[in-house]
Amino acid sequence: MLRLQNLTKTFGVLTAVDDVTLDVPTGQMLGIIGRSGAGKSTLLRMINRLGDATSGSILFEENGDAVDVNALKGRALLNWRTHCAMIFQQFNLIPRLNVISNVLMGRINYNSTLKSLFTLFSPEERALAIRALDRLDVSAQALQRADTLSGGQQQRVAIARALVQEPKIMLADEPIASLDPRNAGIVMDALRRINREDGITVICNLHTLDTAKKYCDRLVGMKMGKVVYDGDPMALTDELARDIYGVGEGGEDEEFSVAVTSTSLGQKNTATNVRRMRQ
Amino acid sequence: MSVRLENLTADDVRVERERFPRVFSATPRELALRWLVWGSTALILLYGLYHFGFFSQRFIHGFTKLSVMAGQLFPPAGWQYMPQFLHSMAETLAMAFLGTLIGATFAIPLGFLASKNMFPVRVLQFGFRRFSDVLRSADYLIWALIFVRAIGLGPLPGIMAIAIVDTGTLTKLYSEAIENIDRRQIEGIRASGGNWYQVVRFGVLPQVLPVMLSNALYMFESNTRAATILGIVGAGGIGFELSDALRAFEFDRACLIIIMIIIVVYFIDFFSKRIRERFIRGDSFQQGAEESVSLRVGS
Incomplete structure (x- = not known):
């Protein structure tokens, strides 16, 4: 169980994340929605400790032990980062390295610095990396340079890298925002499968509602750093969704529709989409 | 089918090795090539050191x-010549500054003319590129010697030498910067109906100006060092004082001059680095800063 308590992060006078308290049970697929700037990325980055919290605490409880994530330093901090793998919107692969080397980056913390600097990964780790690529259906590209792959393939390589970290939590920061609907669907299916089959907790920032509703066990809505919704995806009404996305306040999202989609091609659920758009 | 290291058997590893042999080990050819490159580099180094008497x-x-x-360098001496040294030092700095300024100014138009994407007449573009190669192929020292012979002793030949080499070097750097620009910004201006001048002004200049300024500043930095050497061949400045002291075997006086040069070069480096950082920064927001900016826009 991951417990966030009164978590706050400020940048100067701006409060990006404002007093967030959340309990995420092990094995849950949690979606965080909200418009850009709502503090979703900042929240995820705090969990991985890429950014430090201004106040509040992050506790990770497992087998009766509780780890105070904000207090971790040195070796323990690096281990924590390995155990909560991060997936980025822009994939954050190393373009000039081949796919298999990129996946093996997920093993660096399991090897001594010297070994990893000379890329001396064990045969078992190499086999593991191939298996991870197999699972995401990109093993055929194993020896290609990462920058020769399409966006969807690159994101799957990034997920394979996260997988070989053998994480307990996977944090996905807008994993499909740079992808076309078909690839977005493949990536979300993969995350969902990893969540179900491996029991890895997945926390996923999304900005489209239909994707969040389709894939997540639970939704958290954020607005200006605060949690404004926390509950069942199906219980999220259009009214609440409008509030989360701030429609009618900024005036820039006048065309907001809950049917805005990023993972479906529109053919399967045409009836529901049309019905939603008419509303 | 959870992927975990502990679940992998030796058989699994064998199967994967057969599927992807190159993931597990380099091919014999790659290995041979690697040894050849490292081995021959080490051999050349050792032979070179031996040949030129490093082990003698x-x-x-x-x-x-x-x-x-x-x-004999210490303690530094010759403090009574300090006013003269300071004057020479100012002369050296002036040489570096004027030389760089002239070079950078000429390099801007030449840089455009020497870049493939801005100047489509390939023969002329190639010609400008080679011209800049010629200018910087000879070192400062050689140009300075030529100009000292032609126009006599003093800072003027030094300024000329620096201006010529800088024109060549900066033309090359500028044209490469122009060739590496982001094409999308040009397309944006072109799609709005912009002509060549407007494309250059709004699609290219905003991208390359920081690079040009920071390159010019770096050249000024390195020219301050180069200008001290130019004095030795008769181009005036602090280098002249230094060679004078060394020729008279007055190492303590030379030491004072060297200390002065180190201090000045250090300060120039420091300020130039600060200014260059200011130009380069501004496009590299950190993730957090980015989010706070969008928050500001959103609220």
């Missing part, structure tokens, strides 16, 4: 002489 008695004895000379 003469080289080892030289160190004892060096230590005697080092002793």
Whole structure:
């Protein structure tokens, strides 16, 4: 169980994340929605400790032990980062390295610095990396340079890298925002499968509602750093969704529709989409 | 089918090795090539050192002489010449500054003319590129010697030498910067109906100006160092004082001049680095800063 308590992060006078308290049970697929700037990325980055919290605490409880994530330093901090793998919107692969080397980056913390600097990964780790690529259906590209792959393939390589970290939590920061609907669907299916089959907790920032509703066990809505919704995806009404996305306040999202989609091609659920758009 | 290291058997590893042999080990050819490259590099180095006498008695004895000379450097002396030294130092700085300024100014139009994407007449573009190669192919020292012969002693030949080499070097750097620009910004201007001048002004200049300024500043930095050497061949400035002291075997006076040069070069480096950082920064927001900016826009 991951417990966030009164978590706050400020940048100067701006409060990006404002007093967030959340309990995420092990094995849950949690979606965080909200418009850009709502503090979703900042929240995820705090969990991985890429950014430090201004106040509040992050506790990770497992087998009766509780780890105070904000207090971790040195070796323990690096281990924590390995155990909560991060997936980025822009994939954050190393373009000039081949796919298999990129996946093996997920093993660096399991090897001594010297070994990893000379890329001396064990045969078992190499086999593991191939298996991870197999699972995401990109093993055929194993020896290609990462920058020769399409966006969807690159994101799957990034997920394979996260997988070989053998994480307990996977944090996905807008994993499909740079992808076309078909690839977005493949990536979300993969995350969902990893969540179900491996029991890895997945926390996923999304900005489209239909994707969040389709894939997540639970939704958290954020607005200006605060949690404004926390509950069942199906219980999220259009009214609440409008509030989360701030429609009618900024005036820039006048065309907001809950049917805005990023993972479906529109053919399967045409009836529901049309019905939603008419509303 | 959870992927975990502990679940992998030796059989699994064998199967994967058969599927993807190159993931597990380099091919014999790659290995041979790697050894060839490293081996021949080491061989060339060792032979070169041997050939030029690094392992000889003469080289080892030289160190004892060096230590005697080092002793003669201290304490620094010649403080009574300080006003003259300061004047020479100012002359050196002026040489570096004017030379760089002239070079950078000429390099801007030449940079455009020498870049493939901005100047489509390939023969002329190629010609400008080679012209800049010629300018910087000879070192400052050689140009300075030529100009000292032609127009006599003093800072003027030094300024000329620096301006010529800088025109060549900066033309090359500028044209490469122009060739590496982001094409999308040009397309944006072109799609709005912009002509060549408007494309250059709004699609290219905003991208390359920071690079140009920071390159010019770096050249000024390195020219301050180069200008001290130019004095030795008669182009005036602090280098002239230094060679004078060394020729008279007054190592303590030379030491004072060297200390002055180190201090000045350090300050120039420091300020130039600060200014260059200011130009380069501004496009590299951190993730957090980015989010706070979008928050500001959103709220």
